[in-house]
Amino acid sequence: NPEFHGNPNFASCLLPDHLISMAELDLLTQNVVCAHSETCQFLQENLQVIRWETFSQSEVHGFQQKPMDHMWERCVCHITNAIQQIVEFAKRLNGFMELNPNDQIVLLKAGAMELLLLRMSRAFNCYNNTIFFEGKYAPLDLFQSLGCNDLISAMFDLCHSLCAVNLSEYEMAFYSAMILLDPTQPWLQEKEKVQSLHVKLDVAFRNLLRRTHRESILGKLPQRGRLLSICQVHMEKLKVFRQMYPGMAWERFPPLYRELFVSEQEDP
Numbered sequence: 001n002p003e004f005h006g007n008p009n010f011a012s013c014l015l016p017d018h019l020i021s022m023a024e025l026d027l028l029t030q031n032v033v034c035a036h037s038e039t040c041q042f043l044q045e046n047l048q049v050i051r052w053e054t055f056s057q058s059e060v061h062g063f064q065q066k067p068m069d070h071m072w073e074r075c076v077c078h079i080t081n082a083i084q085q086i087v088e089f090a091k092r093l094n095g096f097m098e099l100n101p102n103d104q105i106v107l108l109k110a111g112a113m114e115l116l117l118l119r120m121s122r123a124f125n126c127y128n129n130t131i132f133f134e135g136k137y138a139p140l141d142l143f144q145s146l147g148c149n150d151l152i153s154a155m156f157d158l159c160h161s162l163c164a165v166n167l168s169e170y171e172m173a174f175y176s177a178m179i180l181l182d183p184t185q186p187w188l189q190e191k192e193k194v195q196s197l198h199v200k201l202d203v204a205f206r207n208l209l210r211r212t213h214r215e216s217i218l219g220k221l222p223q224r225g226r227l228l229s230i231c232q233v234h235m236e237k238l239k240v241f242r243q244m245y246p247g248m249a250w251e252r253f254p255p256l257y258r259e260l261f262v263s264e265q266e267d268p
């Protein structure tokens with residue numbers, strides 16, 4: 001743990017290889033919070049205001065009647081748009097654009113889906129178990145034609161866990177940045193540069209939690225493994241789907257989705 005020394009006004013924390021001033025911590029906090037709030041598709045308050053507008057039974061039935069490939073194409077389109085916003089979030093984080101391009105892609109490939117799951121919890125109504133989807137709030141069974149009920153229910157369960165922690169936008173911003181800038185990701189060429197960014201984020205996040213008396217949330221955040229397992233199930237479902245609809249990924253999926261989730265050699 002970095003030890004704080006000197007009087008609180010000029011407190012700085014002595015870390016193994018660099019000194020971070022309080023001023024720098026404040027600037028970093030502003031950068032992370034702004035990057036998050038500027039790149040979310042919907043404002044938290046707007047999602048809250050409409051969270052009781054749920055799809056009617058007949059509308060749900062309409063979605064359930066849609067063919068699997070049609071629903072998949074719509075979800076892939078939404079996830080691609082949401083991931084474009086996540087890429088924008090990364091680009092605005094201090095230091096991310098200074099990483100080498102390979103490492104930027106490695107971090108986004110590994111972290112985009114996890115950040116998406118965090119953002120999804122902002123659009124989740126944990127009182128009636130519905131998620132914001134195409135303008136209204138949808139129950140789990142609206143998605144049954146996707147053929148991914150276990151994946152969808154795992155996502156809903158994760159949203160429930162995240163709602164229980166009741167993360168503020170500040171906390172969500174830091175949690176997202178720290179998941180994205182994870183120095184333990186394999187294949188990183190300049191791990192120490194990611195490590196340095198991660199350490200600063202960690203200090204600034206703990207600083208924020210201390211000031212807001214929210215240190216207790218650190219023990220309540222879902223384990224990384226839980227986020228990762230949902231990402232793996234998504235990849236498995238995608239593989240099954242592509243076997244059912246060969247060639248569709250190349251014809252009807254957006255290039256960004258393909259780049260992040262479809263690896264060439266697997267093409268059935």
Ligand SMILES: O=C(O)[C@H]1CC[C@H](C(=O)N2CC[C@@]3(S(=O)(=O)c4ccc(F)cc4)c4ccc(OCc5c(F)cccc5Cl)cc4CC[C@@H]23)CC1
Nearest residue numbers: 040041042072075076078079082119120123131143146152
């Ligand atoms: O304000 C913001 O920024 C947020 C607004 C809300 C946004 C959001 O929640 N989302 C944007 C895309 C969307 S969704 O809204 O289309 C959605 C889809 C299924 C659900 F049960 C719930 C939501 C989505 C789409 C596909 C997916 O997994 C991969 C996948 C496929 F690819 C194809 C088939 C099946 C699956 Cl499961 C997972 C998610 C989770 C995030 C969801 C996230 C950003």
